[in-house]
Amino acid sequence: MNVLIVKLSTLGDVVHAMPAAQDILHAFPGALVDWVVEPDFAPLVRRCAGLHRVIECDLKRWRETVFTADTRNAWRAFSSDLQYECYDAVLDLQGISKSSLVAKMARLGADGLRYTLANQTEGVAFEAPTRWIADVAVPVESHLHAVDQSRVMCARSLVYALPENVSFGLLAHADKARRATKTIVNQFFDVGHVEANPIVAFLHGSTRADKSWPEAHWLELGHRLNDLGYTVAFAHGNDDEQWRSESIANRLNQAVVWPRMALGALTDALGECVGVIGVDNGTSQIATALDLPLVKIYNFDTVWRTGPQNRDHQLSVFADPTPSVNAVWNAWMQASALAALRDSAH
Structure with missing residues (x-):
């Protein structure tokens, strides 16, 4: 199984999503899990155990320099990197316009689907139109810990039981x-x-x-x-x-x-x-x-x-x-x- 996680920012939100990646790897041994993230947080995500690829997406900077040759070249390189694999599941764990754009660009396998949040949870940014862009909108409880939000959405999307223990898989050298x-x-x-x-x-x-x-x-x-x-x-x-x-x-x-x-x-x-x-x-x-x-x-x-x-x-x-x-x-x-x-x- 090839899975793409889209969680671009922020620092705390990226760390909160790490246990969801570990859950997927636990539920599907041998799965290839890629992650799209902003460059500032990519070095941290690369320390998350078991990930296959970390794809850097600098939408924030590209929006400010959209007409430059460097930005056009960087965008083409990002698009090529993103579409290198076919994914069985694309999990937009952020539920906002920029993350849904990235999820939409990813290449799906024959039976692949894009998943996103169906509703807002307390204290978290959410843009409702993203649920219509995805193939499947996954409802989650409105009052959830930030770690559980990502874990629950992934488990319901890919249909597996949540492991009892929470593991971030973050490695220090x-x-x-x-x-x-x-x-x-x-x-x-x-x-x-x-x-x-x-x-x-x-x-x-x-x-x-x-x-x-x-x-x-x-x-x-x-x-x-x-x-x-x-x-x-x-x-x-x-x-x-x-x-x-x-x-x-x-x-x-x-x-x-x-x-x-x-x-x-x-x-x-x-x-x-x-x-x-x-x-x-x-x-x-x-x-x-x-x-x-x-x-x-x-x-x-x-x-x-x-x-x-x-x-x-x-x-x-x-x-x-x-x-x-x-x-x-x-x-x-x-x-x-x-x-x-x-x-x-x-």
């Missing part, structure tokens, strides 16, 4: 990450001292200011972790996040600000951490997929849609207007303790 992490921290500390310290990553950045956690809270949390012997690492994706990272790190005893990294390198770096504390952002979803001890901080009651699922060592903390340091600290102590128990049992 541990050896490469270890070398990179040592190089980074050795710029700041004595080698022997840092190598003895486990690293907890702070993922404080968000495209939405109302998802942020106060800087003073991050600072106090960092001091508590330092007192327990942890080094705190700060990730950032833009200049404002870097400035905030440096501002907090400079006031801690053991802290390092990572250089800005592409998603593949960031995944490797997170894979070398003993845990992650972050707000509700796409990078925290990577930590979820890596099965790291994790605490996610919520200022809104949307844990049901994007929070960690059924994992004792991955917790969410919600409060209005924002969780306290004690609440996040207690969650971290619980998550790290349960992770240690899990690891010792194995």
